[in-house]
Amino acid sequence: MSADIRRPPEGTDVGAPPRPPLREPAFRTLWLGDLAARSAHQITAFGLPLLVVTLLAGSGTQVGLVGAAQFVPVLAFSLLVGTWTARSSLRWILVTGNAARGVVLFGIGALAATDRLVFTTLLVGAFLIGSAAVLHDIGSQVTAPRLLDGDRLVAGNGLLQATTSVTQMAGPAAAGFIVQSAGASWAAVVTGALFCAAAMAMATLPARALRPATDRGDAPTIRAGLAYVWRSRPIRDLCVQSALFNLHEQAFATVFLVYGVRTLGLSGGLIGLVIGLGSVGALVGSLVAGRVGARLHLGRALTVSITVAALGLLLVPGLAAAGTATVLLGAGFVINGAALAVYNVLAVTVRQQVPPPVLLGAVTASYRIAAFGSLPVGALLGGVLADLAGATTAVWVVAVSLTVSSLLLYASPLRRAAQLSEVRALADTTTRKERSIRHGD
Known part of the structure; x- marks a missing residue:
């Protein structure tokens, strides 16, 4: 186990059990800042399209464009931001990513208050907010392993994943409540203030721990990050598995909307309730993984959890x-959410601990491109399949295909790695082998 843990901070009793992550002041600050940022992000993701309908009386296409504008920057800028994390202060990246979103929302609020907000301005604002979100998302994932050691990093990732689950549950409801009770302008201002609070928290993080990992001249290129993901067997297998799962899960979500309404006769509210139960499962799963994840057989836990997540949707x-009662359909989503949260916590920990520190940002960005890039493809495939085969056939096809694709890790040597030290050794071995083959050694 000692090979998986970085050198403890000065003054730490090496023989004592590791302190909980929230007792580390720097990580506690990161977690609080992330809580504020994630809350504001979820409110914004739901609130901006809501403004198109309620304030601008826009069309469905315009609603979709505003939603997409917040997502496109993930694909466009992740690789670039990943290289920045190696040659820039992580504290500066986190502060900028949140402060910029706050400023844009203040501007949207001011325009809404003076009846000068138009669709084009809102669309540009959504794109700018999405671009700044990339800074926070990649920066926070690279920051966590700078503040916590191996075992505590699993627990810390569990807390961060739990934050995401809670904000996903509460964000849409909070957005609707704020817009309805305070109006569009004040909703933008309140959300902008949350982002600014996150920026202020990030500004107090220790500068020394978050200094650039390398000199600007030695910073890794985008190509270096992509090459490492491809050559390192554990990272590559996790990346492919995550991309396939996300593609299928997004296809399932699309098909289930059609299936729920047209086949099961559910209302939009009931469908939202059933799907939303998955976030409850994710909250439980992330907290459990944070507590016991470091004691699990790592490869086995990754392999089993992703398969159980798929079986949850097949259920x-x-x-x-x-003919089960409607509310019991949520059991499948609860199982899916809990198991997927365990997988995510452990997969993020592997991705943070295995690559060389100087490549961490570039590897994180490359991984996110594959994982997020499959989402719109899955949504499109799900919709087409529902039209061609019918909703009932489509929901079964996607669920079975997801279950089959979740078995990928059973063919990976990663499943035999019990600890992070074994995963690192496997990554080093496969990386050297790839280089030897490439150079003809």
Whole structure:
């Protein structure tokens, strides 16, 4: 186990059990800042499209464009931001990513208050907010392993994943409540203030721990990050598995909307409730993974959890076919959410601990491109399949295909790695082998 833990901070009793992550002042500050940023992000993701409908009386296409504008920067800028994290202060990246979003929302609020907000301005604002979000998302993932050691990093990632789950549950409801009770302008101002609070928290992080990992002249290139992901077998297998799972899960979410309304006769509210139960499962799963994740057989836990997550969604059409009460359909989403949270916590920990520190940002960005890039493809494929085959057939096809694709890690040597030290050794071995083959050694 000692090979997986970085040198403890000065004054730490090496023989004592590791302190909980929230007792580390720097990580506690990161977590509080992330909580504020994630809360504001979820409110914004739901609130900006809501403004198109309620304030601008826009069309469905315009609603979709504003939603997409917040997502496109993930694909456009992640690789670039990943290289910045090696040659720039992580504290500066986190402060900028949150302060910029706050300023843009203050501007949207001012325009809304003076009846000068138009769709084009809102669309540009959504794109700018999405661009700044890339800074926070990659910066926070690179920052966490600078503040916590191996075992505590698993617990810390569990807390960060739990934050995401809670804000995903509460964000849409909070956005609707604020817009309805305070109006569009004040909703933008309140959300902007949350982002600014996150920026202020990030500004107090220790500068020494978050200084650039390398000199500007030695910073890794985008190509170096992509090459490492491809050559390192554990990272590559996790990346492919995550991309396939996200593609199928987004396809399932699209198909289930059609299936729920047209086949099961559910209302939009009931569909939202059933799917939303997955966030409850994710909260539980992330907290459990944070507590016991460091004691699990790492490869086995990754392999089993992603398969259980797939089986949870396969359970949904099975329960529906058996005539189960509507609310019980949520059991499948709860299982999916809990198991997927365990997988995510452990996969993020591997991705943070295995690459060389100087490549961490570039590797994180490359991984996110693959994982997020499959989402719109999955949504499109799900919609087309529902039209061609019908909703009932489509929901079964996607669920079965997801379950089959979740077995990928069973063919990976990663499943035999019990600890992070073994994953690192596997990554080093496969990386050297790839280089030897490439150079003809």
